[in-house]
Amino acid sequence: MGTKTTGDRPLYTLTGHSLTGDRRTTPIRGDLADISLAGKLFAPHYAVPMLRTGLAPVTEIHAEPHATAMPVSALMHGEEFAVLDVAGEWAWGYCLHDNYLGYLRFAELGDDFDATHIVSASATLLVASPSAKAPVVARYPMGAQLACGLPSECGAFLACEGGYVPKTHVSELGHVAASPTDLAERLIGTPYSWGGRSGDAIDCSGLVQLVFGLKGVLASRDTDMQQAEFGDDLPEGAPLIRGDLVFFPGHVGIMVDAAHIIHANGTAMAVNVEPLSHATARFATHEQAIIARKRISL
Incomplete structure (x- = not known):
């Protein structure tokens, strides 16, 4: 901060870095920033x-602190x-796996625990006893x-957090056998939901992030980020093969084979498989329908 005067009245001017970077992943807002940004970006508090x-099971992250x-x-x-901040029932901060910022209900957070497994079926049920006839807990x-x-x-079941889950689910x-495309196919019919990234509700980039993440390959959260970085x-x-990504303006899908794509989309309002030509036709009004094609090394 620098100071200058006009007559007897001091005027203050800020000097130093201004905000650069992506607002979705740079942990700063008008009143507060992550301590890691001290000395890099100015904020009243760190x-x-x-x-x-x-x-x-899933906690929605919102753009603003209200439902x-x-x-x-x-x-x-x-x-x-x-x-980084808690006000009322809402916490502001970021996910560690992708640094994505937002607000969520603080009550849905708790102490860390040593996870050993990940759900690789579309979903699983936690049941009260190791039996197919047991009541559902979660x-x-x-x-x-x-x-x-x-x-x-x-x-047939694993003991898990106050109940049991089927081993097959x-x-x-770090040891998911199925390929990302195999995993995506397990989610066919999952409802489309903006911001979703689970087997309950999912959007296009959430599908990519989820199924590649299960294989230990981390992707950014949004389509434009994935196109730039992934x-x-x-x-x-070059011919497309199973597992390739195809990017459209504001959208992404995964190739099932050379001619078909699986994606979470607002037309079907679900995860579905369709000919790539059909998906491409819906972007015909854009200057370029397919804006990138990418291959991921596993």
Whole structure:
């Protein structure tokens, strides 16, 4: 901060860095910034993030601190969130897996735990005893991380957080066998929802982030970020194969084969598979319908 005077009246001017970077992932707002930005960007106050973990099966993250605000992402059970401010029932901060900022209900966060498994089916049910006839305690969608113990006596269930889950619905963290496209196909019919990124509700970039994330390949949250940062551009004329990404203006999907794409879209209001030519036709009013094609190394 610098100071100058006009007559007897001091005038103050701020000097130093101004905000650069993406507002979706740069942890600063008008009154507060992450302590990591001290000396880089000016803010009236800096906060040391308080690390908390998602306890609800899925917690919506909003653009503003109220329930009717637009959802921008979601925090899964077991994922970490860096809290920078709490006001009333709302916390402001960012997801550790992608640095995406937003507001969520503080009550849906809790202490960290050592997750061992991740839901790799479209969803699983936590039941009260290791039996197909047991009452349901909770439902966890694909992407939720769980702390599980040894298999139960019958071998078909794992003991997990006050109940049991079927072994076939979960995978050990870091050991998901299915490919990203296989995982996406398990989500066919999942409702489309802006900001969704789970087996309960999902958007186009959320689908990409979820299924590649289960394989340990981290993608950014939004389509434009993924286009800029994720994967390698395919040469002009190179044939598409299963698992390639195709980017449209504001949209992305995953190739099932050379001619079909799986994507979460507002036309079907769900995850579906359709010919790539049909999806491309819906962007015919744009100067360029397909703006990028990328391949991800696993």
